[in-house]
Amino acid sequence: MDTVFFDELTERFGYWSMFLFSWLLFFGLPLPNELAASFSGMITVQQSYNPFIAFISTYLGLISSASAAYGIGRLFGSKIENRIRRSRFASRWEKSIEFLNRYGSWAIAFSFFIPGVRWGMPYVVGISKHPYWKFCLFAFPAAFVWTMIYFQIGRVFPLVYPEILTNLRYIIPIVAITLVAAGIILQRKKAKQNQGTAKNLKRRG
Template identity: 35%
Template structure:
């Protein structure tokens, strides 16, 4: 399944296709989550989907898919790890363990920007009996920001989804941080400009 197939699938089956494409990321979809989220933003920009329901279903697909990983880790523990090793994901497993050792709960935030690792870390924290309350606090908050970033990128730069997806997959965390910084600068600049225009109008 390539990007065009995913876009056609989402366009044909609507919001729930968007949700399930991300929810099934837990079993390893053949296309990166970033590209699926951007597809939702792109279709919203073409007015083929409503922007608010598309974003909500996208966000719910992301967090519910990762929450399923948390539950599986909590229930099945080591059996899940054996399956990951058999799927040739041992290097990602090692990286995920190192991140949890180094960053603790914040690994849930950082991992969103690292493909494959973002699906493994919920398994590990579930297996290590992290409370769901703590898991949800970090994972759902980071998930909202992550989903917003890629949804907005898809909305404004939908024709370049494949290129952006490759950058996101290759550079992961660095790409996410750069996009966040650019977005914050843009937001602050826009806000200051609006304030200046408001002052100008009131003085005029």
């Protein structure tokens, strides 16, 4: 994982660069968001950047990028979908659609922890005409947690964080999908219990 580009961007734009890091994938640059967030954390240890300002800059960049993708999907609909399907992001697009269909609104939150799906999900949600408030409800808290995890990895392990990210790339998606599946199972069990309770009350009535 080469961070030379991040170094150059930080030297020129300071805190603004940490905001811009989150937009790199949005513009199609093959630079992992995980690396960008961890780099922002690392640089607060190795240079005199304020951790709070750096974190907020990174977080705002992530949610504004996701909101912009949602808006594009909502405004342009099938036009942007057809264009993406013909691009190199087609496989990510299909994964995002499948994930949303399988897990519903919770897919918005957990998509942040799954590379590839994270990029396509805001577009898919926008095209699907999900209300923006619901998108924010699931996306913004998840983005905060995601940013905090990777930002802290950069701060705690400033010398070896690229190697750690390489290993986490496989672990975190598995954990995220497991949590989503467990949550859905619990919701279904609760719904069945509520239905059973309602039927018993009708019989007694």
